[in-house]
Amino acid sequence: MDQKTKINKALRALPVLEGCPPEVFERFVEGSIVSVHDKGKILFLQDEPAERFYLLLSGWAKLFRETLDGAQAVVDVLSSGDLFGETAIFYENEYPFSAEIVERAELVSLPLALFKSEVEKNGAITLNTLHHLARHNRKQGREIEHLALQSAPQRIGCFLLRLFDQTQGGPVTIHLPYDKTLIAARLGMQPETFSRALKKLRTETDIDVAGSTVTIGDIGRLSAYSCGGCSSGFPCDDLEHANCRH
């Protein structure tokens, strides 16, 4: 499959562009740039004027904010199919966070100006985008609640539960999507705390941990432990992969 076809296909899978006429996709493909980056590559910095937005084809990226005294808050960790940097056009034309590749990634970047003009022109895209932003608001609201009210082990439990389809019953084995240090940062805790909290979770609920493989013996027990500290109850929506429909 040639490069352009591949990009086109990736773009068609985006809910924000759902319902666009073919020529719009053509225009996006025209303006696209594909690149591959290794771990450590900074894509852009917070408050930088935003020119382009990104779509991950493979690999992992983290979005973060860095305080003046050097502390870092990981806002999100993204993978294949995820879109980021697109909100800049609706507010100040600056990125609201920095973005860094954390695992060798292939990505497509697209001009924000093009997106903006399409949004202004095409009602369907506009509504998709509204929905997209609203979903993101929900996700952030939940994030705030979790940070304010959940304990470290609860946050981990909650994170684990959102890694698989919660409507399935029975024991589940999952693979942690990225390394524990990063999960810890994503959940707003230190690596040491993560390690200890996971151990506590092992004694409190019946999960098994072997390296990066976690086996949940009893989903009900884990959710009873974790979801008590959340307003959404169990099962809860994913909200994570808002942009991909694989």
Next chain:
Amino acid sequence: MDQKTKINKALRALPVLEGCPPEVFERFVEGSIVSVHDKGKILFLQDEPAERFYLLLSGWAKLFRETLDGAQAVVDVLSSGDLFGETAIFYENEYPFSAEIVERAELVSLPLALFKSEVEKNGAITLNTLHHLARHNRKQGREIEHLALQSAPQRIGCFLLRLFDQTQGGPVTIHLPYDKTLIAARLGMQPETFSRALKKLRTETDIDVAGSTVTIGDIGRLSAYSCGGCSSGFPCDDLEHANCRH
């Protein structure tokens, strides 16, 4: 001034409706209901199907989420000119938080269906709304960062700094907008912690506290203390009163 004129005027001050033709305002006024509520009144609960959205004319309301085991996260505290509950239409048609009056308030409620149809019809409103949601995203992003990285005294300092126009120099005297218990909840801490953290702030920076009146002797010193734990630096945008232009 008669009731309808008053509502019309309040609606015209809303940035989300900026640029609407007069007949749209008429329609909103037609569908509006004005009510006055005392402290303690619950306007709606999280996850309830959303029918109407609200505009505060006076008084105070708090938005919060409550976990299964009873803990409460205060998402925001709103006052005159603020709009809330409007995001429900873009996602699941349910309120993402509960709302309660915390100080006798007068408010206008409007049908969400009407707003939705206007958004779908009128490009100007749609773009306003996108901007509005994006701004809200920024605000939440900052909130997340603060919860994750700032200490209690820093959060208070940051809160104080956003109570007045930071571009002014010199000492400033401000009045806390609502009671300390609620501020504490808004900042994600216990009332006791708030009290002690404020006392610490008094020794670390040169602020004076007398009841609910706070005098900041040296803004630079306060911001040096507080803003180090934030990525935005000083001065920072308000982002708070996104909906009012008084």
Next chain:
DNA sequence: CGAGGGTTTGAAGTGCATCAAATAGTGTGG
């Protein structure tokens, strides 16, 4: 094998929560 990063463990400290109680402030009816 050895280097280097990820992960765990231990010991000690800090910050915030919790529980309990005192104090200040506010609005009430007498």
Next chain:
DNA sequence: CCACACTATTTGATGCACTTCAAACCCTCG
């Protein structure tokens, strides 16, 4: 105008959760 009731705020004592610093361990990859 005072006494009372009630709520907001502060203070003290104590405990737990998370962090910090230090070191060991483990795993992978050259």
